Amino acid sequence: MKFTNNYKEKIREIVKDKNLTYYIDTMGCSMNENDSSKYSGILESMGFKKEFDEKKANLILFNTCCIRENAENTLFGRLGSLKKEKINNEDKYIVIVGCMTQQKHIIDKIKTSYKFVDIVLGTGAMSIFPLKLYNVLKNKKTDIEYIDVTNEVEEDIPIKYDDKFRASVSIIxxxxxxxxxxxxxxxxxxxxxxxxxxxxxDIKRLAKNGYKEVMLLGQNVNSYGNDFKDINYNFPKLLQDIEKIDGIEIIRFMSPHPKDFSDELIEVIKNSKKIARQIHLPLQSGSTRILKEMNRRHTKEDYLKIVEKLKSIDDNISISTDIIVGFPGETDEDFKETLDVVKKVKFDQIYMFIYSKRVGTRAEKMEDNTSNNEKVKRLEKIKEVYEKYLPDNNKKMIGKVYKVLVEGKSKNNENLYTGRTSQNKVVIFEGNEEVVGKIVNVKIISQHLWYLKGKIEV
Ligand code: SF4
Structure with missing residues (x-):
């Protein structure tokens, strides 16, 4: 479905007249960040100016996440603190979009306790955003209705990235x-x-505009193409086609599912000069029993086999992962299996979480006898083991030269510049403004757990 905005000019007039600004608060994952770039693009195409101070912005858009329960509390806390200002300022608008808005109990709570919200919009409903916004700006007509999940793909949505050199592109x-x-x-x-x-x-356009790195996004990026009925085209083939685009130097993707990590994909990674030597491979649990309860449809051994294959094509590949501790019924023995994988893989990055019960999921009904104290201890144990091995991974990089996309000045030391290697390791080094946005060779000279120090090689 093509995105069309029949209200663009009408809204432009109002925005110009009132000099309206916007601020976006993005919660959750990279998919949400990508959606926020689209909302920025839509708003700026209608004349809104970006405002970095939430208090000064006219329109505040919350792009919500519902993966964890505390995200709901955060949203409602934020709404509560905005109430007074919203009621006293007729040019203050509040919009809520994203995953949380697809849950009926959230809509009910907004309707009863946060009636001052102007617009609530479901996922995949950007096409109707201009109409709803026009109704609010022109007619003061608020719209807090539940919209069922659409199975549409919306194309040609204006997009405004904050970054000038790397961009994310949703593929599924x-x-x-x-x-x-x-x-x-x-x-x-x-x-x-x-x-x-x-x-x-989209990617050719990004390359033409000077972007060097793309991050391909999807909840399950490597099942791309499984829904095509009339053509035989899949994720590895897409990667090969992106590889041919001049100007794009680094291709990343997130998140693949281990069950769909085929040998064909590994072969494409092996032969690619552009696919980043960093693979994010969600583990969730190292216990095959818990993986079954999680309905992950792979085993601990399947996971380790993929890592082994990836390391065998390039020992320089860094592996990052997601781990949930304290899933209902997780025993000490199950947890030890997870620790065993952490020790064996020596992850370069772990996003670790304590299990959070979500209303409406199958796990919601599962018996959970593990105390919160115990779950916190397990989380800390993973952190301890991960941090024990991380320096070993970093030390292996000392003395070697890596290609680094330079992002700009270091936030902590404005005499230094910062960038990332293909392995997604942060490197700081001496440089100048001329190298920003370019890929330079950097020799690693020391490691400091969360970053590396290097020297540009001429
Ligand atoms: S693959 Fe599993 S964890 Fe990932 S989005 Fe789908 S259901 Fe959620």
């Missing part, structure tokens, strides 16, 4: 996997792959 929306702890399939709908032509055109 939704998820068919129904992991027992996860709410995403309920709030984002079934898998819908974008047409390859639309993706490739």
């Amino acid at each position: 929306y939704g998820c068919n996997n129904f992991c027992s702890y996860c709410i995403v399939p309920y709030v984002r709908g079934r898998e819908r792959s974008r047409k390859k032509e639309d993706i490739l055109n």
Whole structure:
């Protein structure tokens, strides 16, 4: 479905007249960050100016996440603190979008306790945002209705990235996997792959505008193409086509599912000069029993086999992961299995979480006898083991030269510059403004757990 904005000029007039600004608060994952770039693009195409101070902004858009319960508390806390200002300022507008808005109990709570919200919009409903916004700006007509998940793919949405050198591109929306702890399939709908032509055109445009790195996004990025009925085209083939685009030097993707990590994909990574030597491979648990309860449809051994294959094609590949501790019924023995994987893989980055019960998922009904104290201890143990091995990974890089996309000045020391290696390691080094946005060779000279120090090689 093509995005069309019949209200663009009408809204432009109002925005110009009132000099309206916007501020976006993004919660959650990279998919949400990408959606926020689209909301920025839509708002700026209608004349809104970006404001970095939430208090000064006219329109505040909350792009919500519902993976964890505390995100709900955060949103409602923020809304509560805005109430007074909203009621006293007729040019203050509050919009809520994203995953949380696909949950009926959230809409009910907004309707009863936060009536001052102007617009609530579901996922995949950006096309109707201009109409709703016009009704609010022109007619003061608020709109807090539940919109069922659409299984549409919206194309040609204006997009405004904050970054000038790296950009994310969604390639597939939704998820068919129904992991027992996860709410995403309920709030984002079934898998819908974008047409390859639309993706490739987006990336060609980015390359033309000077972007060097793309991050391909999807809840399950490597099931791209499974829903195509008439063509035989999949994720590895898409990667090969992106590889051919001049100007794009680094290709990343997030998140692949281990069950779909095929040998064909590994072969494409092996032969690629552009696919980053960093793979994010969600583990969730190292216990095959718990993985079954989670409905992950792979075992501990399957996971380790993929890591082994990746390391065998390039020992320089760094592996990052997601781990949930304290899933209902997780025993000490199950947890030891997870620790065992952490020790064996020596992850370069772990996003670790304590299990959070989500209403409407299968795991919601599972018996959970582990105390919160114990869950916190398990989380800390993972952190301890991970941090024990991390320096070993970093030390291996000392003395070697890596290609680094330079992002700009270091936030902590304005005499130094910062960038990332293909392995997604942060490196700081001496440089100058001329190297910003370029890929330079940097020799690693020391490691400091969360970053490396290097020297540009001329
Ligand atoms: S693959 Fe599993 S964890 Fe990931 S979005 Fe789908 S259901 Fe959720």
